Amino acid sequence: xxxxxxxxxxxxxxxxxxxxxxxxxxxxxxxxxxxxxxxxxxxxxxxxxxxxxxxxxxxxxxxxxxxxxxxxxxxxxxxxxxxxxxxxxxxxxxxxxxxxxxxxxxxxxxxxxxxxxxxxxxxxxxxxxxxxxxxxxxxxxxxxxxxxxxxxxxxxxxxxxxxxxxxxxxxxxxxxxxxxxxxxxxxxxxxxxx
Numbered sequence: 001x002x003x004x005x006x007x008x009x010x011x012x013x014x015x016x017x018x019x020x021x022x023x024x025x026x027x028x029x030x031x032x033x034x035x036x037x038x039x040x041x042x043x044x045x046x047x048x049x050x051x052x053x054x055x056x057x058x059x060x061x062x063x064x065x066x067x068x069x070x071x072x073x074x075x076x077x078x079x080x081x082x083x084x085x086x087x088x089x090x091x092x093x094x095x096x097x098x099x100x101x102x103x104x105x106x107x108x109x110x111x112x113x114x115x116x117x118x119x120x121x122x123x124x125x126x127x128x129x130x131x132x133x134x135x136x137x138x139x140x141x142x143x144x145x146x147x148x149x150x151x152x153x154x155x156x157x158x159x160x161x162x163x164x165x166x167x168x169x170x171x172x173x174x175x176x177x178x179x180x181x182x183x184x185x186x187x188x189x190x191x192x193x194x
Contacts, residue, residue, distance in 0.1 A: 030167035037085065037165060041078070048074055048191055070191060077187045084180035085166065093171030094157040096135075096142050 049071065056067035135142045135155050142148075147159040149169050158172035170178045 029164060033164055033167055034089070041082065044188060045078065074188065074191050077184050077191075081181065081184035081188055084177050084184055087177040088163075088166045088170070088174050088181055089168055091168075091174035091177060093152075093159070093169040093175075094173040096138070096140065096146050096155040096157060098140060100143065101141055102143075 053067040053070050053074075056063050057071070058064070059067075133142050133144075134140070135148050137148050137153075138155050140155070142155045143157065145158045146155050148155045149159060149162050151162045152169050156169045156171040158175070160170040160175060160178075162169045163178070166178065166181070168174065
């Protein structure tokens with residue numbers, strides 16, 4: 001949705017694009033993206049195993065040994081890639097509980113929460129001006145580093161981003177699987193290119 005606002009004086013107009021209207025489209029795109037990723041993985045498997053290194057196993061000599069090593073590495077990374085991909089999809093990113101409320105320390109008068117205040121245990125001084133935030137869309141309090149996802153329609157703890165490739169938010173509970181997915185993707189892509 002484009003909005004036109006008229007500024008004072010010059011009569012100029014500023015056009016603003018409402019990007020949140022695409023959130024419904026991103027929800028519908030989800031299963032298509034999973035099939036697209038699985039198709040790319042299948043194509044990569046066909047090119048590496050069936051076309052290139054599979055037939056080289058029967059050549060004998062050094063070519064056979066190199067093909068065996070490449071196929072062994074490829075299958076190991078492929079298993080880790082598929083496992084981490086589906087773990088990222090199926091693991092809840094960590095939503096803010098509906099009953100979460102910031103607790104106050106009566107002696108110090110500040111907010112203390114074991115889920116939030118991990119910096120205090122490490123000896124790091126937290127910013128004293130940090131206020132408890134309230135999500136107007138969820139109508140609930142939200143801890144620091146949590147954000148509302150317009151696609152998932154809820155607040156996510158330590159939200160990094162909503163990834164259309166994994167059809168899920170990347171948050172506190174599935175961030176490690178997402179990083180493993182990216183790390184395993186690189187060697188598979190290198191083997192595909194070579």
